[in-house]
Amino acid sequence: MSKSEDILLLWDIDGTLLSAKGAGPKAFDWATIDHFGYEIPVASIDWLGATDYSIAYAMLEKAGKTATRQEAQELIDCYLSYLPEMLDATNARAIEGTQELLEHFHRHDAVHQALLTGNVRRGADIKLGYIGVDHYFRFGAFADHSDQRNDLSRHALDLAREHLHPEWSPERIYVIGDTPKDIECGKVIGAHTIAVATGHHSVEQLQEHDPSALFKTFSDPSVLIDYLGL
Numbered sequence: 650m651s652k653s654e655d656i657l658l659l660w661d662i663d664g665t666l667l668s669a670k671g672a673g674p675k676a677f678d679w680a681t682i683d684h685f686g687y688e689i690p691v692a693s694i695d696w697l698g699a700t701d702y703s704i705a706y707a708m709l710e711k712a713g714k715t716a717t718r719q720e721a722q723e724l725i726d727c728y729l730s731y732l733p734e735m736l737d738a739t740n741a742r743a744i745e746g747t748q749e750l751l752e753h754f755h756r757h758d759a760v761h762q763a764l765l766t767g768n769v770r771r772g773a774d775i776k777l778g779y780i781g782v783d784h785y786f787r788f789g790a791f792a793d794h795s796d797q798r799n800d801l802s803r804h805a806l807d808l809a810r811e812h813l814h815p816e817w818s819p820e821r822i823y824v825i826g827d828t829p830k831d832i833e834c835g836k837v838i839g840a841h842t843i844a845v846a847t848g849h850h851s852v853e854q855l856q857e858h859d860p861s862a863l864f865k866t867f868s869d870p871s872v873l874i875d876y877l878g879l
């Protein structure tokens with residue numbers, strides 16, 4: 650059972666831990682060719698910070714198909730089959746400073762780390778395994794649970810209460826991500842929100858959403874360690 654001063658860090662993946670230079674969207678683009686017989690570019694929908702299921706549903710609608718869970722699952726399975734080679738092709742890598750942060754917090758007794766991501770679990774495993782950081786996370790809220798990111802933060806709070814302490818408070822949670830959707834889903838549960846401009850959004854764009862803290866990068870890991878007082 651965790652101590653009352655412990656904290657939980659909920660990490661986003663794309664643009665926060667992983668720079669994949671479009672590997673995910675490219676894998677989805679290839680999947681649409683397989684699935685529909687023609688390409689529906691991910692770039693044609695609002696995909697930044699979106700969950701894999703909401704991306705799949707949006708593509709099915711664009712193709713004029715009924716967006717059923719089953720068909721979204723088939724499209725996502727196809728996406729996952731392309732993901733490893735796309736990570737290779739785009740030379741995906743961990744974002745500077747994040748491996749040091751994960752390791753630092755991993756060694757800290759008062760810190761727990763988990764995932765809060767729009768990826769499905771298998772996609773998260775592939776991406777984090779690719780950069781060698783998949784062993785740091787105690788649990789995760791993934792798109793398999795819901796296609797709505799705000800549901801995922803509520804789910805992450807439930808998981809914290811299941812895995813860490815039955816009365817785990819949102820005030821002991823820090824949601825770390827690179828998009829306005831990460832900030833919003835953290836606020837929904839009353840957690841602290843830490844935004845980092847290493848994805849597609851600038852510091853100015855993220856500032857408009859009023860996160861608890863905002864960093865340009867984690868290339869100097871001490872900025873986050875100092876902020877958290879760890």
Ligand SMILES: [Mg+2]
Pocket residue numbers: 661662663664665698826827828848
């Ligand atoms: Mg992200």
